[in-house]
Amino acid sequence: QVQLVESGGGLAQAGGSLRLSCAASGSIRNAAAMDWYRQAPGKQRELVARLTSASGGSTYYLDSVKGRFTISRDNSKNTMYLQMNDLQPEDTAVYYCSIVVALFTYWGQGTQVTVSS
Secondary structure: OOOEEEEOOEEEEOOOOEEEEEEEOOOOOOOOEEEEEEEOOOOOOEEEEEEEOHHHOEEEEOHHHOOOEEEEEEHHHOEEEEEEOOOOHHHOEEEEEEEEEOOEEEEOOOEEEEEEO
16 A cells, blocks of 8 residues: 655745645556646646656646646655746645656655645
């Protein structure tokens, strides 16, 4: 079983940046997919960014964050990241990391990101 702990959330002004981290209790080297989701109040959870290991690795970004957010991983630290630049008020949400390992999906507890205008 893998435990995930997010950090790096907080308050930012519009146009600012934050970097979220997701530390895993075990190796992430064999993770088939590593994701960041977010859920705003009254809305469904949505996939923000994905990093897969298939075909040499590929990425997916929600259209509204393309060019502003970057997902990455550091296998040596068993950590994944979400660099968020040019933050906007509509990015306000609880952000969750998840990984898929051996067909199991593990979730972090979430970290709040609040962007003020």
